[in-house]
Amino acid sequence: MSRAAYDHKFVKAFPDKLDEGILYVSVEFSTAAHRCFCGCGSEVYTRFSPRDWSMKFNGEVVSINPSIGNWSFPCQSHYILDGGRVHWADKWSRERIELGRLLDRDRKERHYKGELQASPPPRPIEPASRPGILARFTRWLTAR
Ligand SMILES: [Zn+2]
Structure with missing residues (x-):
């Protein structure tokens, strides 16, 4: 039977057996189950990642974005978890799932590229124990 509502539980690690109707959220693992x-x-x-889902907690209820499409399960259910309510979305056709996967891959690839451009790996800063070549050159010039 499909549900219309859910509760949430913040956990460090997920239990071996997940209870029905509970959305387990582990900040430690950046994952919900x-x-x-x-x-x-x-x-x-x-x-949870910039490329996957994000979570919103308003102090009472947890929402997850975007929708969850369980394409790899036999049920192929598709729903949105919004403020403790399950909004059922339409099942996707196989073509639409494939297209969605392609778009998702494209989106992730572009994100990774953008991320690389935005933040180069941090480099250690060298202490200025010796004057640089330019400084030495100007000293040589002014010394003459
Ligand atoms: Zn299912």
């Missing part, structure tokens, strides 16, 4: 809300029993893990 729940049993598919269609009732099929599949365990669904959603990772």
Whole structure:
């Protein structure tokens, strides 16, 4: 039976057996876990990252963005977890799933490239124990 609502639990690590109707959130692992809300029993893990899902907690309820498409499970259910309510979305056709996967891969690749450009790896700063070549050159010039 598909659910219309869920509770959340903040955990350090996920329990061996996930309870139905609970969205487990581990900040430690930047991941949420729940049993598919269609009732099929599949365990669904959603990772939080700029390229994957993000979580919103307003002090009472947890929301997850974007929607969760369980394409790799037999149920192929698709829903949005918004403020403790499960909004059921339409199932996708195989073509649409493939297209979605392609777009997702493209989006992630572009994100990784953008990330590399935005933040170069930090370099150690060299202490200025010796004057640089330019400083030595100007000293040589002014000394004459
Ligand atoms: Zn399911």
